[in-house]
Amino acid sequence: MAVEPTPELRRIGQRLHADAAIDWTDDAVPSLTGLRGPFDFMLLSAVWMHLDEQERDDAMRRLAELVAPGGCVALSLRHGPVPAGRRMFAVSAAETVALAGRFGLSTVHRSDKGPDCLSREGVSWSALVFRAERHAAPGVSR
Known part of the structure; x- marks a missing residue:
């Protein structure tokens, strides 16, 4: 699980780690409301x-x-x-x-x-x- 609130940075991370089984989430501290x-x-x-x-x-x-x-x-x-x-x-x-x-x-x-x-x-x-x-x-x- 990776959390990144900035779309551009999230896309870079997804591209750099395309072969990894990572669930990318658009969320941010302090709330992290999308995480369980x-x-x-x-x-x-x-x-x-x-x-x-x-x-x-x-x-x-x-x-x-x-x-x-x-x-x-x-x-x-x-x-x-x-x-x-x-x-x-x-x-x-x-x-x-x-x-x-x-x-x-x-x-x-x-x-x-x-x-x-x-x-x-x-x-x-x-x-x-x-x-x-x-x-x-x-x-x-x-």
């Missing part, structure tokens, strides 16, 4: 910093609803200057770890990467992996 879990593993790559504080709260709640007990949610966080014309917010790994904990997701991996692989000045990344507790946190239905 549970999922054993969820990956959000270069997405989280595009959400404001309320959207991150709503998205983490939804991810906790969608991930199977014992399943994992992995995400990357971009740090550094915001490109002109882009909607991005400063979000720290510590803030994201605390937010995940509120929804019954415990941190099983945290790493901070060095310089950006595209050599963008001042850009770095963090990688986080959370595991869903066997029993949902308050406010999360399973």
Whole structure:
């Protein structure tokens, strides 16, 4: 299952992975209304910093609803200057770890990467992996 809200990017993904058995869905965080879990593993790559504080709260709640007990949610966080014309917010790994904990997701991996692989000045990344507790946190239905 792949979720991509941008039609152009979804078409590129479908073309590049035409031989793979991937169901492509037009949806987006924070709501992910078109998805039905549970999922054993969820990956959000270069997405989280595009959400404001309320959207991150709503998205983490939804991810906790969608991930199977014992399943994992992995995400990357971009740090550094915001490109002109882009909607991005400063979000720290510590803030994201605390937010995940509120929804019954415990941190099983945290790493901070060095310089950006595209050599963008001042850009770095963090990688986080959370595991869903066997029993949902308050406010999360399973």
